[in-house]
Amino acid sequence: MFNFNLKSKNKKYNTKDPLSYDKNISKDKGSIYNEKENNRLTLLTSNQEKIVTKIDKKIGETDSVTETLISITENISNYVGVQMLSIKKVMNELNNYSAVAEEVFSSTENSKQISEKTMNIAKKGNIAVKDSINSMKEIEKSMYDSKEIVGDLGNKCSKINDLITIIKEISNSTNLLSLNASIEAARAGESGRGFSVVAQEIKKLSQRSIESINYISETIEEINKSLYKTTNSIDTTMEKVKEGANTSNVTLGVFNDIITSVETSTNVVEEINEATNNQIKHLENVLSSTDEMNSNSEKLMFVNELASLNVQYTKTSLKSLSEVFNTLQTVNKELLGELTISSKEENSITLNTALCNIINNLDPAISYDFFNGLLLKNINSSLLLINSYGEISPGIAKSWYVEGDNLTWVFNLRKGCKFHNGNEITSEDVKYSLERILDPKIDSPNSWVLDSVYGSKEFKEGISKEVKGIKILDRYRVSIKLYYEYSGFLLNLGLDFCSIINKKEMLKGNIVGCGSYKVKNNSNSECTLEAFKEHFNGEPYINKVNIKYNSKDPYSNFSKSNLDFILIDSKEGFEKIKKDESVLINLKDIMATYYLSFNMNSNSISSKNKNIRKAISLGIDKNKIITNLLGGLGVEAIGPFPPSMIKDPSLKGFSHNKAKAKELLKQNDYFNSNNTLSILVREDDSSNLFNKITEYILEDLKDIGIKYSIVKVSPNKYLDIKNIEKCDIAISRWFADSGDPDNFLEPLFNIKNVSNISRYNNPLINEKLSLAKKTINPKKRYTMYKEIQKIIVNDIPWVPLYHPKVGLAYKKNILGFKISPLGSFAFEDVLKNKL
CATH class of the missing domain: 3.10.105.10 (Dipeptide-binding Protein; Domain 3)
Structure with missing residues (x-):
């Protein structure tokens, strides 16, 4: 047994019987100890018992979290190992890609040189085509000149024909004159004989002239035919020259296009060359970063191993703590068993407060007012809880994890966790409660909090009879699949409207929750909450919370000691309260x-x-x-x-x-x-x-x-x-x-x-x-x-x-009020150290 002294106004307690006064003192007082001290000891022992129970719950909760943490660190280690392999593969691929990039760079350099040669050849070809076009133009001009000369020759042939015609006419006339001369010579007889000979010669000359003229005519006709052929040939040649000129122009255009394309190609090659060069530099940076990532992954693996080691140390420490706690629990029971208290006034551990609002809606699926939420937070619990720091903590689910698809969350329920009516909470209650929020018949204003759950849309529209994303794995495990990765989902599960209620009772029209307090009575004037002794976090310190509704002047009542705590939301209340020295104010x-x-x-x-x-x-x-x-x-x-x-x-x-x-x-x-x-x-x-x-x-x-x-x-x-x-x-x-x-x-x-x-x-x-x-x-x-x-x-x-x-x-005799960033607080954290 421990030796200890409890001091109060110079009164000494006997270590063998800590609740009995010194005999001399007890004789003066006429009693073992007064009622006030008895009630105070009742309060302290009650608080101590509940603290010990809560510590036990928290150790168990921490042990569960540690097991999850061990599993997570193992998964991290596995993922890091996979990541390191992936990084090595990436490095190999990047090295190969870098080699390819260098080959591309080399090829683009060769392509650039080829383009430059092509450009020079194209430019020479361009010049040659231009020279060819100029030659074609000169040929065309020469042909025009030749055609004109041939035309002139034709004209002259025509004039020769005219002369031949005249000569023919003269020959015919001479022949006629020769005939007439012969006739006249014949008449003249012997004297005309010489003249006859002349006439005959003239005739012969005329005939020869006619023959020559005919020959000349035939020759001129042949010349004309040759001139016609020459003209046609010149015309054909000129057409060919024009076609050649057009072809040369087209060829010139093609060469210009080739030059433009080669210039563009050269620019593109230069850009590719520059880009490839930059790419090689970036690849070198990526390779350097990847190498650094690989190094960091190795460090991460080492750090993770240290973390895993420390988690194991934590688990070992928790086991040691649990053993120490078991010893403390045994000693505490023995200690409390040694204390003899005449009467236990546990029901006197009560908190009194007042609200301006009447809270008449205790259905978490429908409620969305702040003060309703303040009450619901204390009479209900969700899969997860939002603590006084605004962070997620275990609730009905002692642990949870996300599967490999990053969409499916699995929640492990606490075994033996109970509703206010004593029924055990199971996966069936969880599925029912969450589906009820989405039920179109309920028409919950809070259904949006579960819109990310797979199958919620079909269920809300009445297409499906259940939410396909919420599955019962076994009596104590539930999985919830999402449509998409949503970082706020876990916080949503911790909201008051996601509270888990008893399915069997709800089907009868009764709302039965599983929070740290249960509603004893609720009217338009007041509400009484009673501590739920079998709550998974342990029995609350305060046995009852009495809430007055529609109090006209709660601040005056507070000053008169009728209330233990109150929310301040006005200047008038703040001014009244802050003058009271017996009051603490938390803003x-x-x-x-x-x-x-x-x-x-x-x-x-x-x-x-x-x-x-x-x-x-x-x-x-x-x-x-x-x-x-x-x-x-x-x-x-x-x-x-x-x-x-x-x-x-x-x-x-x-x-x-x-x-x-x-x-x-x-x-x-x-x-x-x-x-x-x-x-x-x-x-x-x-x-x-x-x-x-x-x-x-x-x-x-x-x-x-x-x-x-x-x-x-x-x-x-x-x-x-x-x-x-x-x-x-x-x-x-x-x-x-x-x-x-x-x-x-x-x-x-x-x-x-x-x-x-x-x-x-x-x-x-x-x-x-x-x-x-x-x-x-x-x-x-x-x-x-x-x-x-x-x-x-x-x-x-x-x-x-x-x-x-x-x-x-x-009041200053109250401890444990912790206001969250959401403005709420849990009654289960509050205790009195004095009555």
Whole structure:
């Protein structure tokens, strides 16, 4: 047994009986110990028992995670080994390719030289063809001259024919005269004999002349025939010369084309040469990088082996820790067994708080309000959980992994994990719960979170009776296949609406969850949560949580010690609480946005005219709301995204400018119209933050000349899309369910979702949201969401008002409140160290 002293106001406990006072003291008091000390010891022992149980659960969980980590490191080692082989193959291929590139470079050099020779020959040919064309032209000219000479010769032959005709006529005349002379000589007798001889000679001469003339005529005729043939030959030669000239011109064109082609080819070869040269340099760089990659892979293999070794050390340490813990557990039981406490008032370990909202919807598939989520987080559990740091941690699934296709996730359930009614959670409950979110009969506003699951589309459209991507492998294993690789999927599974509920009870109409607390009663005035002792993370420290609804002044009640903790969301509450010295205040920037929403489906001027929406945006004084209503518990919003999710310094919004707002309204002829905007308002206490924000906005709208009417509905019907669609303007808020940008924008701006209360429908936004969701590269994805936000801000379906801070005030005797970036907290982490 350990020796220890518990000191309280100088009272000493006996080590043999730690709960009994020293005999002298007990005589003075007249009792072993007072009730206050007894209750305090009851609280401490209860806390200690639960802490020990939780440590045991966490050690088991860590051991499971370590086994998964060992498996992952082995897979990494295998993948690195495969990668190293692939890198070596790549290096070999690159070396071969480099050799080929060098051959190509050499060939292009030879091709370049051949092109240069071809160019020289083509240029010489070009000159020769030009000379040939010039010669052809000279021949053509000579032929024209020859044709003219032959023509002249023909003309002269014609003139000779004329002379021959004349000579023939003279010969005929001479022959006739000779005949007449012969006749006259005959008459003259002997005296005319000599004259007769002359006449005969003349006749003979005439006959010979005629014969010569005939011969000359025949010769001239032959000359004419030769001249005709010569002319035809010259004409044919001239045609051939023309054809030769045309052919030479064509040949010249071909040579010019050859020269142009060779020049182009030379340029291309030079470009190829340069590109090949650059390629060789790049290949050398790639080879160097690949070699470096190979070296890094070897280092990675070594580091992975070290990691594997350290994981094994971790596993060994966990075994040692588990052994030490078992010893601690045994000693703790013995220690607690030695303590004798007169009465255990465990039911007194209670937390009291108050909310302005009534929470009457406990169905995780349908709920999407922040305060509903705050309650659901504590009464339900999902396959995975989102912890206080906004990160994924084990839930009903103790471990999970993705298969080789990077699309199929396998989840290993905790054996013996129970629902509030004591039934064990099985794979069948998981499949049923997830399919219920996608069931068209349920028409869940949260079905978008599982749109990436294979088969979800067919199931939602009623084509398939089940979601094919969700498969039961065995009683404790479920696989979920996706359409595409989606980095936000695991975060989606950790959301409240993906809570796992008991199938058998749900079919009877009863919602039975498996969270750390179960609902004892829930009315319009209050809700009582009771600790679930068999929760997989261990029994919560606090036995009961009492929540008052619609408290008119929760801050005064807090000061009067009626409450243990409370959320602060206004300046008034902050001012009251911070004066109380017995209170601790935890402030946290959270991923949320309050906004004014335009109904883009209405027939109002605000839906049809962007400039009117811009004027309203300029007319609202956001800083006045933050300063006067919140007391600084908020940051002015420029776009939908909280800065902690997507930060874009270049984004320009619409800062308050009343003069510019009025000018825009005037330019768009608003003041000459009878346009009245209907504004949806909650019909509850004016002290409600939403109503106060609405009052400020109405003042600003009136100040710039906007005419409006009020439509009041009860708070529980305010988010009903049917009521929202009847009005032109509604004021709402959106709290991130996870830190994923897609998770934030998809419900708000995809027209398929009822949470898109503006009914904003931009096909470009829908397309970009789909692309961004499927993008794995985080930097590229971040840039895409910045672009999407800019388009939305430019379209003005909203007036983003502010991003809130959550203030949590609690008494100093309370430990363990951890607010996540999502503004939620788990009651199971909270404990009291004093009553």
